[in-house]
Amino acid sequence: MLKRSLQIFFVCFAAFTMMAADNSTTRLDHIGHKLVCQCGCGQILMECNHVGCPVSGPMIDTLRTQLAAGQSEGAILDSFIAKYGPIVLAAPIRGGFDNVAWIVPYASFLLGTLGVAFLIRFWHRRYNRLNPASALPIPPATPNPMRDRIRRDTDYLD
């Protein structure tokens, strides 16, 4: 049951994160946020706030024209890459080596989590091997003057 719930959760999560805006009115904004203004400000194309910027205005106009011509997102991005180079993309999305940029953080997250879980399990097993008595269930804490005294004396360490 728990497994099935987790599966449903992950499918829903993936569906949400992969949803993309398909509305034609938002396509300009959507694609414009995948590009960087090439005036040197380093800002996302649709967020470049320089009035009279010699670059962002013509770039947005080109984008508008290509959208009006019914070009696909891939074709539009390719045309911008051909003109300005891959640096025009706000994130590396060309495939090939660009995929490494995305895979490495997630892979390290996965490997790191598994590694720490494995380490904790390993340490715990070793501790139990070295201290067999500690493998027994922990008795519930009960009022005990001696233990209270020890706790009081070690409280300052917290």
Add this chain to the structure above:
Amino acid sequence: MPSFGELSLYIALILCVYTLLSGSFALWAISTGRQLAISAEHLRETSRRAGLASFLCVSCAAFALTYASFTNDYSVDYILHHTNRALPWYYKFSALWSGQEGSLLLWAWLLAAYGFVLRLRHKVDITLSAYASTILSAVQVFFLLLLVVAAPPFSLVPGGIAPKDGFGLNPLLQYPEMVIHPPMLYLGYVGFSVPFAFALGALMMRYPGEKWIHITRRWTMVTWLFLTCGICLGMHWAYAVLGWGGYWGWDPVENASFLPWLTGTAFLHSVMMQEKRGMMKGWNVWLIFSTFMLSILGTLLTRSGIVSSVHAFAQSSIGTWFTTFLVITALVCLFTFFYQRDHLKAENRLESLVSRESSFLFNNLILLLACFTVLWGTLFPVLSEFVQGSKVTMGPPFFNRVAVPVGLALIFLTGIGPLLPWRSTSLRAIRRNFILPCIAIVGTALILIACGVRPWKDDDATATIYALVCFSLSAGVITSITSEFLRGAGVVRTQTGKNLFTSMFTLVRRNTRRYGGYFIHFGVIVMFIGLSGSAFNQSKELEMGLGDSIQLNGYKLICQSYTQDSNPNYDTDYALLDVYHGNKKITQLAPERRFYNASQQTDTVVAIHSTLARDIYVVFEGRNPETDRPIIKVYLNPLVNWIWIGVGVIIFGTFIALVPPFKPTNRRPENPQPETRDSQPISKLPTPVLATAASSGAPHA
């Protein structure tokens, strides 16, 4: 005055070289028992005094540059390029750190100041302080060499004829926060040199026990606080000055400041494992080494031109210097670690799979993963150029997608970590303590969905679902923190008969470190809530004539006038806009665009109306050259104020954690006993234990 400054730097360099050499010889003689021509202890003392004197010399150099700035001494090249006569006095003061050479001088001065305090307080542990002082002097030698050879701040203008006026300060830096943001950031960067020096020194001398951690704890916390304030002031500056409606753009310079903060935060958490359980010694040493090296790496990245950044004012050719220093530091750290690694064996082992120790391990994992992700994203353009021959941009779309899930995992751990006891716990205790936070998480998610936060209906579903998860987890964490406070205060109230507020005050006084930490966690959560608000940002841009209006989500801005003004420093264009919510006028905003005469550069001055719910953020983008009418862009940014409030709570919490706890007399034993299973959060203690401890007057937390 320039000659005086230059001479001061030379003398400071000589003194630091002496501190390094004499300190090294003295410590070598003491550790090996060799006899020198003079007593090793005496030599060590002269080394310390030379280190103290170096602070005075660097202070003289910093004073000389500031004096040159205030007296408009344009014979100094640095002053010529970073000030002008019309510049207000406070910006003349901040000119000290507005360029490459000046900021390096500030770095050297702060380092000398930290060294001064360390050497004054040497009696806390004379030998360990001598090691730390010697290591710190090596770092000082590097920065002073940079100032003397590679980036001299007192260079005279070519030809020797001083112009009548300077070129002015970068307009982006002419903002009040810029007077304190760089020093705060540098206090953070430079401050990590002290715990680094203590850690390396303790390892070199095989320092017994964990006393070096107790000595450096306050240093590390204060440094961490400075870095936190520096980063947040930078965020606020970016928000209020750059005029793009955001506060964090994942620029390499921003990332560079974030990297040591992440490892420093990991160190502050994992160091507790060493203090309380004698575990993770090697790990902690490497965390502090990494934090120091990341401070240097950040400087290398942003000043060498390796990565492109909008903070280009500080780029130069000193990258080789920093690379060399970084390599030497890494080699020294590696050698010392491997040479002394048997000294770092853990005294205890992990006893339970679910415990505070495990949560700290995962906390460290998440913080280091965040650090790695940010570093990876910052350096990937360099790697891409090397592999593919072309650079790529790693902008907000990349970082938001990969870093936000890591941030959410961190919130999750912030909630569960403090609820787990040291050593071990039981399933029943877990169930008992996590039920309330879980209810808060699910309840908040349902309420938000009912209120209209529905990712499946949004264009940007990813951002909305991240925000929904963040709000829900935050509610869980706040519930767990609040319940810890209330239960603890309840025990004190039973014990003392005082009211809840007084009981809470007493509780915090008894364990400032734990409850200060809870305040910091609370501040971080408040910040996260504010950051999540960006998922719901809205904006609109319009050319506005007199009487024209712009409407955005129930707000209406009417242009009352637009005009020009000027003063000796700049000319300004501004518009006056009345802001209405419904039919009620709530404020008048005056966004500006300035043209600075000396530097011939323009700059925006954003007008912001802040409330707890949202900011109305208005930018005067310029005038349409054809109609001469202003172009106004309005942003509605929800919850931004929560970020700054969160920072305030973090600062408050850090101050509390720094205050020594109040302990009733006869509480501290001479030989502390190891921790027991009963030393656990308030919420884990069964009621009878609480009652017993309360009656005996013992603090639980």
